[in-house]
Amino acid sequence: MEILQVIILGLCLGFVYALMVSGLTLIFGVMRIVNLAHPILIISGAFVSYWLFILFGLDPILSVPAAALTVALLGVLLYKLIFEKNAAQQTYSEMTVLLTFGTAMVIDGLLAFLFHNTQRTASPAYATDAIFIGDIFIPLAQLYSGMVSLGIIVVLALFLKYSEFGIAIRATSQNRTSAELVGVNVKFVCLISFAIGCALAGSAGSLVSFVFSFFPSRHWEWIAILMSLVVLGGMGSLTGAVIGALVLSVVSSLVGAFYSPAWSTMVFFLALFLILIIRPRGLFGIRTD
Amino acid sequence: MISLICLPIVQFFGNYNYVIHMVLFSFLYITMSSSWNIIGGYGGFISIGHNVFFGIGAYFSGFIYARYGISPFYTAVFAGMIATVFGFAIGLITLRVKGPSFIISSIALLMIFRTLFDRWELVGGAHGITLPHNTLSVEWSKIPHYYALLILMVLSIYLSWYVRHSKFGLALRSISHDEIKSEVTGINIKIIKVTAYALSAYLIGAAGAIWGDYLTYVRPNIFFIILIAANMVLMCILGGKGTVTGPIIGTIVMIFINEFILANFGASELNIFFTGLLMILTLLYFPDGIIGSLKKRKLLPGFLDWG
Numbered sequence: 279m280e281i282l283q284v285i286i287l288g289l290c291l292g293f294v295y296a297l298m299v300s301g302l303t304l305i306f307g308v309m310r311i312v313n314l315a316h317p318i319l320i321i322s323g324a325f326v327s328y329w330l331f332i333l334f335g336l337d338p339i340l341s342v343p344a345a346a347l348t349v350a351l352l353g354v355l356l357y358k359l360i361f362e363k364n365a366a367q368q369t370y371s372e373m374t375v376l377l378t379f380g381t382a383m384v385i386d387g388l389l390a391f392l393f394h395n396t397q398r399t400a401s402p403a404y405a406t407d408a409i410f411i412g413d414i415f416i417p418l419a420q421l422y423s424g425m426v427s428l429g430i431i432v433v434l435a436l437f438l439k440y441s442e443f444g445i446a447i448r449a450t451s452q453n454r455t456s457a458e459l460v461g462v463n464v465k466f467v468c469l470i471s472f473a474i475g476c477a478l479a480g481s482a483g484s485l486v487s488f489v490f491s492f493f494p495s496r497h498w499e500w501i502a503i504l505m506s507l508v509v510l511g512g513m514g515s516l517t518g519a520v521i522g523a524l525v526l527s528v529v530s531s532l533v534g535a536f537y538s539p540a541w542s543t544m545v546f547f548l549a550l551f552l553i554l555i556i557r558p559r560g561l562f563g564i565r566t567d
Numbered sequence: 568m569i570s571l572i573c574l575p576i577v578q579f580f581g582n583y584n585y586v587i588h589m590v591l592f593s594f595l596y597i598t599m600s601s602s603w604n605i606i607g608g609y610g611g612f613i614s615i616g617h618n619v620f621f622g623i624g625a626y627f628s629g630f631i632y633a634r635y636g637i638s639p640f641y642t643a644v645f646a647g648m649i650a651t652v653f654g655f656a657i658g659l660i661t662l663r664v665k666g667p668s669f670i671i672s673s674i675a676l677l678m679i680f681r682t683l684f685d686r687w688e689l690v691g692g693a694h695g696i697t698l699p700h701n702t703l704s705v706e707w708s709k710i711p712h713y714y715a716l717l718i719l720m721v722l723s724i725y726l727s728w729y730v731r732h733s734k735f736g737l738a739l740r741s742i743s744h745d746e747i748k749s750e751v752t753g754i755n756i757k758i759i760k761v762t763a764y765a766l767s768a769y770l771i772g773a774a775g776a777i778w779g780d781y782l783t784y785v786r787p788n789i790f791f792i793i794l795i796a797a798n799m800v801l802m803c804i805l806g807g808k809g810t811v812t813g814p815i816i817g818t819i820v821m822i823f824i825n826e827f828i829l830a831n832f833g834a835s836e837l838n839i840f841f842t843g844l845l846m847i848l849t850l851l852y853f854p855d856g857i858i859g860s861l862k863k864r865k866l867l868p869g870f871l872d873w874g
Contacts, residue, residue, distance in 0.1 A: 312667045360847060372613045375670050376800065377850050379615065383797065383843025390836035494836075498793050502678040505671050544682050550675040555660055558668045 280535070283414045288531030289524060290416070290424035294485055296523035297427035298500075299507045300434060300516060301478030307451035307514035308471040311361065312375050315382040316479055317497035317504055322385060323349045323483020324492050325393065331400040331487070338400045338484045339426055345484040346477040353476025356381060357469055382497065389494040397491040405488050423485040430481055434474075435516060447471050451514060503543065506550030512560030522560070571717060587709050591781075593822050594716035598774045599795075600802040600814035601723040605730055605767040607800065608808035610760060611743030612662065613670050615796045616677030619657075620650040620768040622790035624775030626684065629696045629785035639698075640715055643776035650772020651765045658764035662757075665746070674793070681791040695786030698779065712781045716774065723770045728811045728873055730766070739763050740809070794839065801846045807856025811873040816857050821845075 302316045323345040330336040330344060360377060399405075404418040438444035449457040450467045458464050486492060507526055511518025526549055534542030553560060574590060577583045599621065606612050624646035628639035639646070661672045685693045701708055730736040738759045741749040750756050779785040798821070806817025828841050853860050861867040 312671065360851065363851070372611075372666060372670060373850050373854060375667050376613065376804075377847060379797070380843040380846030380850065383839050384847065385843075387836050387838070387840025387843060391840065395836075499678065502675050505675070509671070540686050541682075544679070547675050547678040547682060551661075551672055551679060554664055554668050554672040554675065558664050 281532075284531050284535040285528055286414060286416060287420060288528035290420040291489070291531065292524035292527030293424040293427040293431070294420075294482065294489055295504075295507055295527050296520040297430055297478065297485065298482040299504050299519045299523055300431055301475035301482070302504055303508050303511070303514055303516060303519040304434075304447075304478070305472055305475035306508070308447055309361070309468050311378065312505075312513075313475070314375060314378040314501055315356070315385065316475075317500035318382045318385045318389070318494070319349050319353065319476055319479035320483040320486060320500070321389065321492055321494060321497050322352065323480030324487040325389065325483070326480065327484035327487040328398055328400045331402065337402050338488045339402075339422060342426065342430075342481045342484045346480040349480025349483065350473045350477035353479075354469065354473050356476075357472045361472070362469075382501070386494050386497060393494065395493045395495050397493050398487075399491045400487040402488060419488050423489045426485060427482070430478070431516075431520060434478070438516065443467075443470070499543065502550055503546040506546040506553070509550055509553050509558075509560050515560075518560060574713075582706055584706070584709060587713060589822065589826065591709065591713045591716050593818060594713075594720040595774055595778055596798065596802060596818045596822065597815050598716065598719045598723040598770050599799045600806075600818050601720075601727045601811075602767045602770045603799040604727055604803050604808060604810075604814045605739075606763045607767075608803055608810070608813070609730060609736055609739045609743065610763045612665065612760070612764070613800065614673040615670055615793060615800060616673035616675075616680075617767070617771065617799055618790065618792070618795040619677055619680050620654060620771040621775040621778070621795060622680060622684065622787070623653055624650045624772030625779035625785045625790050626690055626696070626775075627772075628776030629698055629779040630690055632698050632780065633696045639776045639780040640711060643715065643773045646776035647769040647773035650768040650775070653772075654765035654768030655761060658761040662760045662764060673796075677791060677793060677796065681787055684787040684791060690785075693787060695784055695789075696779075698783045698785070700783055701780075709781070712777055715777045719770055719774050719777070724811070724815065726766065726770065727814070730763070731811050731873070735759065735762070743809075794842075797842065797846070801842060801849070803856075804854075805845065805849050805856055807858035807860070807862070810856070810858045810862070812871045813856050813858040816871070820857070 298320055302313055305311055305313050305316075326345040326348050327338040327341045330341045331338055360381060361374075404422065407418040408415045409418065409421070438448055446457070446462045446467050447470075449460070449462055450464055450471075454464055457467075507522040508519050509522070510526060511520070511522030526546055530542045530545040533545050571590070574587070577586065599617075603614070603617050607614060607617075624643070627649045628642040628646045631637050631642050632639055657676065661669065661676065664672060684690065690696055701711070703710070730739065738749065738754045741752070741754065742756050742759060746756055775790065779790075782789065802817040802821045803814045804817070805821060806815065807813030824841065824845065825838060828838055829835070849856065855863060858867065858871065862872065
């Protein structure tokens with residue numbers, strides 16, 4: 279019974295992780311940018327929700343759109359200032375990764391300067407509650423955040439699958455030149471995908487704000503965690519990202535429950551390291567070379 | 568050079584510990600960025616986890632000092648060797664991938680080591696190892712570190728220069744341009760890459776040992792943080808990666824900027840902010856760095872042109 283309990287908790291967190299990486303994998307798919315600044319954008323979103331909760335008592339789940347919008351605007355700004363030049367060519371270089379690394383440092387430094395590196399968690403009333411199904415208890419915070427994440431991911435998947443713009447995004451990520459030939463405005467698609475990716479980071483941030491405790495410098499750890507999820511699933515694939523997130527989240531919960539909580543994050547780091555060495559494309563990845 | 572050897576004389580005229588500290592801090596980072604340049608600049612493998620070797624060196628010597636009382640000044644040589652062995656083993660695994668995958672794997676490596684040392688009770692877990700102070704008076708306590716790091720810096724610059732002008736370095740630079748073509752011309756790319764990686768680990772490890780003794784404590788949250796690696800990378804790129812003098816100039820400029828920020832704004836968070844900003848600006852507008860840009864425009868003075 280205990281194992282089922284652990285798996286369910288792992289799945290709930292897994293959906294949150296999936297939302298956290300969905301933006302990362304979308305941006306990589308379209309622009310071939312490994313956005314190391316993604317985790318700090320999530321934390322920016324978490325701060326938006328956190329302050330809305332502290333100042334106005336607004337529920338973090340309700341502030342998802344606000345956080346998403348704020349971070350999306352921030353993303354557009356970053357895109358215009360930094361990435362536009364590099365988005366023009368499909369081949370990425372190490373320099374672009376370092377650019378996102380520098381961006382992450384800039385935002386990290388700014389947030390740490392403004393809010394200091396103290397641990398924070400938004401604590402809405404349900405954060406400490408749980409429901410019981412038989413012997414299994416599910417904390418409401420995890421349950422709600424997992425369900426909201428699942429909802430957002432489903433909407434995103436439908437959008438990519440059926441809407442005209444979603445099709446343009448998928449076309450660009452499959453083959454940029456062909457997409458341009460059939461009349462897709464690739465530059466605009468890049469901008470909008472970057473904004474959507476950032477909006478996803480922001481919405482993930484709102485959910486993170488009451489599931490995890492967060493502080494600006496924590497994003498270094500999250501870079502490795504999120505990378506492990508996308509790398510397992512395969513960069514650029516949404517399905518892969520969701521599966522990778524669920525698998526690793528459950529494995530890490532199992533390690534945490536049956537071995538030692540101290541080693542549960544090690545699962546992500548080791549997985550990342552090993553997958554990159556053994557199969558850099560991941561399970562569902564697109565070819566990058 | 569001679570003025571650097573003689574600089575500690577100022578201590579006879581009063582307490583200039585700040586000057587000594589800044590100069591030896593520059594030595595440390597020139598050692599590290601020049602070493603990083605071997606694999607990152609000549610080889611083109613950008614590692615943002617290179618301070619793993621810094622930490623390994625510091626922990627090795629620190630542990631022996633705390634346990635057996637043998638000073639890090641003697642064990643630094645072996646700390647470097649341990650770092651090299653690790654570098655060789657890690658290089659064999661990670662250098663099979665390149666580009667962004669390599670960068671991400673280097674971050675993963677750093678996180679793995681950070682987590683390991685945070686949990687490893689033998690070396691003090693997250694509290695790390697505390698080392699005894701040396702018995703010299705305040706004015707002279709920094710001098711042994713000063714000379715040790717000066718020697719390491721000279722070695723690192725020599726190593727960088729030697730690699731740049733050797734056949735080995737030529738092979739390395741050809742790998743950074745095109746691995747497949749290099750292999751076709753008969754270069755054993757695997758050996759070259761891994762050797763370069765291990766070489767760049769040696770002096771970083773030795774510097775770690777000295778730096779651990781200087782700080783008198785060795786902790787995961789000081790040695791295994793990504794900021795150290797970020798500094799190495801930025802100093803190297805700012806000066807011009809793939810040049811011998813680039814990392815030296817980059818380090819000096821960077822340390823001046825850091826000190827200026829610390830003196831004017833105080834908070835170390837802003838330091839991270841400006842480091843990141845500088846990295847973005849350099850990458851966007853001077854991807855060749857100071858030395859590289861000057862060289863391109865043929866404005867580089869001869870005494871800085873070492874290849």
